[in-house]
Amino acid sequence: MKSLHWKLSFVIGLFILSIFFLYPTFEWYSKTESERQQLEAMKERPKHILNLGLDLRGGTHLTLELEVDKLDKSEKLTDAMQRAIEIIRNRVDAYGIAETPISRVGERWISVDLPGVSNAEAAEALIGKTAQLKFMLVDESTQATKILAEIDKLDKPAIDKDGNIVPEIKKIIPKNLTILKGKSEKESSEVKYYVLESSVSVTGAYLENARVETEAQFGMPNVAFSFNKEGGKLFENLTARNVERYLAIVLDDVVYTAPRIKSKISGGKGIIEGNFTMEEARDIALVLRSGALPAPVKIIEKRVVGPTLGVDSIRKGVKSSLIGLLVVVAFMLVYYKGGGLIADGALILNFLFLLAAMSYFNATLTLPGIAGMILSLAMAVDANVLILERMREEVELKKPLPIIISTSYEKAWSAIFDSNLTTWITSVFLFQFGSGPVKGFATTLTVGLVIGVFTSVYVTRTIYEFWLTSNPKKLSV
Secondary structure, X not given: OHHHHHHHHHHHHHHHHHHHHHHHHHHHHOOOHHHHHHHHHOOOOOOOOOEEOHHHHOEEEEEEEEOHHHOOOOOOHHHHHHHHHHHHHHHHHHHOOOOXXXXXXXXXXXXXXXXXXXXXXXXXXXXXXXOOEEEEEEOOOHHHHHHHHHHHXXXXXXXXXXXXXXXXXXXXXXXXXXXXXXXXXOOOOOOXXXXXXXXOOEEHHHEEEEEEEEOOOOOOEEEEEEXXXXXXXXXXXXXXXXXXXXXXXXXXXXXXXXXXXXXOOOOOEEEEOOOOOHHHHHHHHHHHHHOOOOOXXXXXXXXXXXXXXXXXXXXXXXXXXXXXHHHHHHHHHHHHHHXXXXXXXXXXXXXXXXXXXXXXOOOXXXXXXXXXXXXXXXXXXXXXXXXXXXXXXXXXXXXXXXXXXXXXXXXXXXXXXXXXXXXXXXXXXXXXXXXXXXXXXXXXHHHHHHHHHHHHHHHHHHHHHHHHOOOOOOOOO
């Protein structure tokens, strides 16, 4: 009896714990979409909730390709891909999109799902930025003046859409100089060009932090940055040697600002000014903090799933799941009577424990994930059927009830273990070698199988043992 009390306490404790873990999820999805977006923007999203995937919530799917021909020759492709995935994940997380599925696909492609993102263009721009920050000195020599004069004579841009200097200008630029265009003003179609020294003394690799600040006079947003100790020393030496010269702050080969160095700048801190909006300043600071991609990435596929389709998928999925669950519950009750009732109770606990576990680990639920969940529940029903059929065999032999229960579980265990183990091995391989949707299916199936064995064997046996304490005369199976 003492052992039985511990078992019952353990099962009841798990039930209460599951309700506790699921409550934040129920509370979160009881809010409207606008309320959830507002809380996400304020970083007040609960830590442990069940997230809805792209196919259920709507959003944007992107497939990115890393331009491997632009990688540093010393960097391996595998390392570059891992670093690119990590940087993209940091940017997306900082953007406020929680638990985003990001995975490597093939040799040089990256799959990114952005659930609930309506402004896909902004997300694309954020993810695709290489974030190469450079500090380059502006050349003010006579030669630079001549180059700018030749640019003024052109009837086309000096830098084409691919970022290449047009041949007419490239042939008159010496190796120690280069030209870059300035950040375009929103109200002006005129492009400003800068002639810069090619050498780069300080880069964004030394950045320690970047944040948005507002200037005191007009309240315009700027991007304040700070270097680490080594970068601060380099920046101090650069400014000390070039007082009264202009220093261009270049982000992704665009000159954002080129202030005059009035004195040596100590402390390793600076500001990027560029007539930013608050959103632009925030995105730049975010990208600088998360680091530079090892090479540019280009978007080769974009697929948008509307929120209406997601809601429709949820509605149909819930409806079909409830119908299937009711049919199974009704069949078990009619066919196995009292034993079926216990099996149904274990099945409901299985579903509850599985949702609670996924909520605790911040899992993302997708349609393939739901399929894996349903298959795991089916395996749990199969285990209960094996146990109940064994019980029927033992009842026909007219054995005592305690022996019927213990013998039935012992005889059914080998078949339950074998079926779940083979399915579990399959799900492990699917997770290891599959991509996004397949991994979602494998994850829920793997967790569901473990919980299914627990509820089908441990929980039901505990209920039977508790039932035996009332000295029943007959087993209804």
